[in-house]
Amino acid sequence: MRQDFASYPSLSGKTVFISGGASGIGAEIVAAFASQGSRVGFLDIDQKASAALTDATPGDITYEICDLKDVDALRSGLGNLKSRIGPASVLINNAARDDRHDWADVTPDIWDERMHTNLRHMFFSIQAVAPDMIAAGGGSIINMGSNSWWEAGGGFPAYATAKAAVHGLTRTMARDLGQHRIRVNTVVPGWIMTERQKTLWATPEALEKHQDRQCLPDLIDPVYVARMVLFLASADAAMCSANNYMVEAGSI
Known part of the structure; x- marks a missing residue:
């Protein structure tokens, strides 16, 4: 499915910060921006993978x-x-973990840990970088959402709640920062075939069931999420803010 992709001259020389960049979707985003001539810095907890x-x-x-x-x-x-x-x-707020958990087993500590892992760092990263974007006259912030809660997916209530909240964060920060020409958007991946997903959950039965819910028949490679992120970071998306951009093959 990989195709000849677009180049974005406006991204050449841009400085890009990415959270959770060492593996999965994050690694694909790192490579995508590097290929555009951007200066890329990423955060991750995994030294070896980084x-x-x-x-x-x-x-x-x-x-x-x-x-x-x-x-x-x-x-x-x-x-x-x-x-x-x-x-x-x-700024790409990508880092997250979709660890499964039964609702009956969630403690306050587990709940707080999932919020900190999947949501809290996004706000504080925005808070840290926005002053420089304001001084520069603009910027692009992209938060990574999930279609898991759109689909009413079960098995990870704290994760799904955190990901639903990402959309609220995007909308309110787009309003607060828009006057400074800082755009804030959410990219919403479907079930993306990272190595983690393939190893832990992508059984033949689960894949067949999921593909039946997609409008398109193909499994989704992480590269397609990265391509949407590139577009939203580029000057081509100058009038795009406060919205969701789905990369989920028409999943229902």
């Missing part, structure tokens, strides 16, 4: 090891990226 991706991917790429649940560490990591490659023109 180093391997950076070594294997052509382009101007750097990273910081950081536990995004620790807001002080998050701020420090973003500050270190800024000191090396400059203030962010683009």
